[in-house]
Amino acid sequence: MTDTPDPVVHAVVPSAGRGTRFLPITKSIPKEMLPIVDRPSIEYIVREATDAGIEDVLFVTRAGKTSIEDYFDAEGDLEAELERAGKTGALETIREYLGYARVHSVRQGKPLGLGHAILQAKRHVGDAPFVVMLPDDLMEPGSRLVSKMIQVRRALGGSVVALLKVTPEQATAYASTSVEFLDIPEGVDLEDGELVRITDVVEKPPIDQVKSEYAVIGRYLLDPAVFEALEQIEPGAGGEYQLTDGYARMIDRDPADGGGLYGVVVNERRFDTGDKLGYLEANVSLALADPRLGPALRDYLRAELQD
Numbered sequence: 225m226t227d228t229p230d231p232v233v234h235a236v237v238p239s240a241g242r243g244t245r246f247l248p249i250t251k252s253i254p255k256e257m258l259p260i261v262d263r264p265s266i267e268y269i270v271r272e273a274t275d276a277g278i279e280d281v282l283f284v285t286r287a288g289k290t291s292i293e294d295y296f297d298a299e300g301d302l303e304a305e306l307e308r309a310g311k312t313g314a315l316e317t318i319r320e321y322l323g324y325a326r327v328h329s330v331r332q333g334k335p336l337g338l339g340h341a342i343l344q345a346k347r348h349v350g351d352a353p354f355v356v357m358l359p360d361d362l363m364e365p366g367s368r369l370v371s372k373m374i375q376v377r378r379a380l381g382g383s384v385v386a387l388l389k390v391t392p393e394q395a396t397a398y399a400s401t402s403v404e405f406l407d408i409p410e411g412v413d414l415e416d417g418e419l420v421r422i423t424d425v426v427e428k429p430p431i432d433q434v435k436s437e438y439a440v441i442g443r444y445l446l447d448p449a450v451f452e453a454l455e456q457i458e459p460g461a462g463g464e465y466q467l468t469d470g471y472a473r474m475i476d477r478d479p480a481d482g483g484g485l486y487g488v489v490v491n492e493r494r495f496d497t498g499d500k501l502g503y504l505e506a507n508v509s510l511a512l513a514d515p516r517l518g519p520a521l522r523d524y525l526r527a528e529l530q531d
């Protein structure tokens with residue numbers, strides 16, 4: 225067992241994409257601010273991070289995305305108005321961000337890929353393990369996935385990614401991995417989830433080069449050695465600096481030097497909100513789970529489907 229007591233307090237959330245799949249709305253609204261039921265999708269990410277013990281979230285953004293930072297800030301005039309009107313419920317709602325991890329932001333500068341985006345966090349994160357959360361992957365609220373990944377790093381060291389079982393056709397849109405199953409170390413509770421060592425990983429392979437049914441989704445717990453690796457990679461799939469090519473270098477790196485790459489197989493619900501259908505599914509599922517909206521929505525959907 226590796227002794228890695230460093231607490232994991234940083235999360236990096238790449239948010240510099242143009243959101244082209246959601247045009248035209250993303251002409252003027254960042255994709256991360258599109259609502260899932262009544263909250264911008266980015267709030268679910270920050271809440272998930274907070275629940276896992278993360279204290280500091282760094283958004284890697286671009287021009288036109290300042291509404292993300294505004295959302296996690298005080299609204300003096302509105303607060304005073306609500307206070308005067310005695311609207312305490314609304315006041316509490318707009319102050320909920322105070323209970324979340326503290327947010328910061330840095331600009332990516334040039335759209336050179338996810339690996340390049342993560343490298344912009346180097347100075348802020350420093351020499352500490354950190355979580356990367358891709359906002360297009362929405363975990364069901366209450367998910368313990370990141371906490372499980374932190375437990376695995378505490379037990380084994382190295383870096384840990386989240387894996388989803390997919391079909392070969394789907395695998396071509398993800399990082400595809402070769403894996404070896406591991407026994408769950410003592411003190412690690414994956415709640416019936418599986419743990420693997422990753423022995424190979426390739427970004428968005430053609431279908432005949434898919435490694436297995438295990439694809440990487442957007443939750444990573446990375447050793448800071450990944451920054452050094454990201455500084456060395458060349459442009460990869462799509463001509464971009466790929467995060468995958470950075471953490472792939474952890475596979476052969478000495479464990480004493482931050483090496484080792486593990487995977488936690490996701491056994492919780494996850495939505496791909498970067499896709500229109502996945503976005504609608506997330507809205508419907510989370511609204512159905514909401515006690516205020518669920519019953520009426522269920523009746524509406526039943527009636528609608530009968531036509």
Ligand code: G1P
Binds near residue numbers: 360397427441442466
């Ligand atoms: C990114 C990563 C890919 C990963 C995927 C998970 O791809 O590059 O390795 O499997 O997220 O959602 P994107 O979906 O941004 O193209």
